[in-house]
Amino acid sequence: MEQLYTKTSPQCKLVTASEETVRFLLDYSKSLSIVEADGMTIENNLN
Amino acid sequence: MELLQAKDATLIQKYTQGDERALEVLINRYNTRLSSFIYSKVFDKEITEDIFQDTFVKVIRTLKRGKYNEEGKFLPWVIRIAHNLIIDHFRKSNRMPRYEMGEEYSLFSIMQDGSLNAEHQLIQDQITEDLASLIRQLPEDQQKVLQMRMYQEMSFKEIAERTGVSINTALGRMRYALINLRRLIEEHSIVLTN
Structure with missing residues (x-):
């Protein structure tokens, strides 16, 4: 005999980060320059 | 078009070689999955945006430093960073995760999980x-x-x-x-x- 179980649907919400946030990250990435010299790491953020 | 179909490892390689478009593809590829993961923990859209942003700032800095060595497991790595930032968020705000009633979330559905x-x-x-x-x-x-x-x-x-x-x-x-x-x-x- 087939065993039947009740079914409950999972509840979740799909969320997406805004275009502004994505744009900020892309601009941040473009402006960030990391240079390693003599064991030192130098981060430059060129705005 | 070619980048859109590229694997994560290829995109990471291109990005570390200076192709900024590869980062855009990676962010857009995992935007919804990562944001939804964060939202499922913090239940706040603004905090979700903040943590999403901080997560990718860490990703960008790690990739630019050439410190990434996850052997193709990009998403689990990103999720781990986000998870740690979520924990930091709750530590700073000195409170436990909160649960709100709403159309998408019911307090009873969350209680049901535990017991x-x-x-x-x-x-x-x-x-x-x-x-x-x-x-x-x-x-x-x-x-x-x-x-x-x-x-x-x-x-x-x-x-x-x-x-x-x-x-x-x-x-x-x-x-x-x-x-x-x-x-x-x-x-x-x-x-x-x-």
């Missing part, structure tokens, strides 16, 4: 028992792979190392384990849902 009511507990126990008995009918090597993958959440690389076989063999065993399980489920006319 199932008597009927659901019975069903859950029955499912666990049925599944365990089905798994016991599989050949031993398939049982092992299934348990390591599903219950211990090990990667196929780890399973291969632990069992002393190649990754392809481990994948093959998993495949046959699932095929055999489906066959057994059909034979026994079992519906495994709660």
Whole structure:
């Protein structure tokens, strides 16, 4: 005999980060320059 | 177009070589998955945006420093960073995660996760028992792979190392384990849902 179980649907919400946030990250990435010299790491953020 | 179809590892390589478009593809590829993961913990759209942003700032800095060595597992790595930032967020705000009633989330659905009511507990126990008995009918090597993958959440690389076989063999065993399980489920006319 087939065993039947009740079914409950999972509840979740799909969320997406805004275009502004994505744009900020892309601009941040473009402006960030990391240079390693003599064991030192130098981060430059060129705005 | 070519970038959109590229694998994560390729995109990371291109990005570390200076192709900024590769980062855009990566962010857009995982935007919804990562944001939804964060939102499922903090239940606040603004905090989600902040943590999403901080996560990718860390990703960008790590990639630009050439410190990334996750061997193709980009999403789990990003999720781990986000998870740590979520913990930091709750530590700073000195409070536990909060749960709100709404269209998407019901307090009762969350409470249900922690303590199932008597009927659901019975069903859950029955499912666990049925599944365990089905798994016991599989050949031993398939049982092992299934348990390591599903219950211990090990990667196929780890399973291969632990069992002393190649990754392809481990994948093959998993495949046959699932095929055999489906066959057994059909034979026994079992519906495994709660």
